[in-house]
Amino acid sequence: MAACQTQSTLGKKDPEKAIQVRTQLAAEYIKTGDLDSAKRALDQALEIESRDSAANMMMGILLQQEGSKVSMDKADAYFKRAISTDPKNAQARNNYGTYLYQTERYNEAIEQLNVAGTTLGYDQRFRALENVGRIYLKIGDVENAEKSFKQALQANRDSYISMLELSEIFYLKQQTAAATQLYEQFARGVGQKNQGARALWIGIRIARANSDKMGMQVLVNQLRALFPESPEYQRYLQLQYSTEAVWK
Template identity: 85%
Template sequence: MSAILLTACQTPDALGKKDPEKAVKVRTQLAAEYIKSGDLDAAKRTLDQALDVDSRDSTANMMMGVLLQQEGSKISLDKADSYFKRAISADPKNAQARNNYGTYLYQIERYNDALEQLKVAGATLGYEQRYKALENAGRIYLKLGDSANAEKSFKQALQANRDSYISMLELSEIFYVRQQTAEATQLYEQFVRNVGQKNQGARALWIGIRIARANSDTMGTQVLVNQLRALFPESPEYQRYLQLQYSTEAVWK
């Protein structure tokens, strides 16, 4: 690995004068690898070099925004905004930049601004991560209490990627709350097939418990309760179950 990285580090310098555009691309790709491995300092140095060659390169600016977002301090998060804006200004059709900017805006709770970016990314046909933009848009709609648009976004995400397990789970809860039990059951079962019965988190198990109860499936409910208690005894979901276990309300929330 060290030999590979050394070669990659030398390549942009050799290309710098002959092919500046390619040098920026190589440095940006290298920075992405540094970010994935957690070496944020090396990524920052490499992106600085890329932006010294072309300060308006859309991908390099986007990657700098991602880097600062991942570093996570208030100073870095404040700086990240301007890099994402530069990336989109340089290339308004850069769906990845819009998706990443939308995710950043979601993180800092600028929900309406995030939706504006995620909608563009989610509507860009051919963009490989389109479904993720739609998933995040759906999550924001849920936070805003707009279950109708959340449902629409999650359904679009499933159309873009039929294995979008996040959309399956979120839709199953939306339908459960509306007492559309058949639809909730179908999507929850589809989710379990995708992730595996033993790989469910506390929230997924809690959704499954409520759906099983709505179906009067006593045995299925108990199996999921046992799994939640064994794996996540301190979770808010299990504590909520303990509060509601004797409740006769039709919909447990």
């Protein structure tokens, strides 16, 4: 009862602070997977002010996390309200863009993510640009994907996703020197032994293009040992005797 009285008093004395506290609490609940408690906290926040941008954004995230069709449909309205209330809320645009990407509304996602990605001072703008690049790759627009990944690297020189994606783009364009530089930078950044199957497969193809048989074999051994059932290793087995200039 004391806790309820304290929360109620806070809501009356300082509504803005009360909304902020409940929204932050909901974020913590979402991180731990306690979606019911997060929903209760956000209902309280939105009861105080139904158009609060941060609370609406967090409700969108919560419903997206729950993932059912009903929740996903509801999430859209909360994200839109968050942005309409505060069009400069880059985090809301980034989260809405991620939601639109997940629901395969790619053109809308690109629009929202590009706004977040070009908002100077927003510390996650490089991630928004990475996602723009991924969407462009998904829809087959390699030229714009390359531009987006380059922008992400300008925003954050440690954008490892952009390094890896650009290294494959350059490899496929037979720009081997640029591909090699970025792949090596990526491998140093994440650690040689911490690469996933896709990263190793990109490295294998770049090493082959450089006629680096020893380096290629090291990566093949790593791929075989760590990811023997992966599509990447199966692809290597298919192509290992191929004489094609570019392995795809």
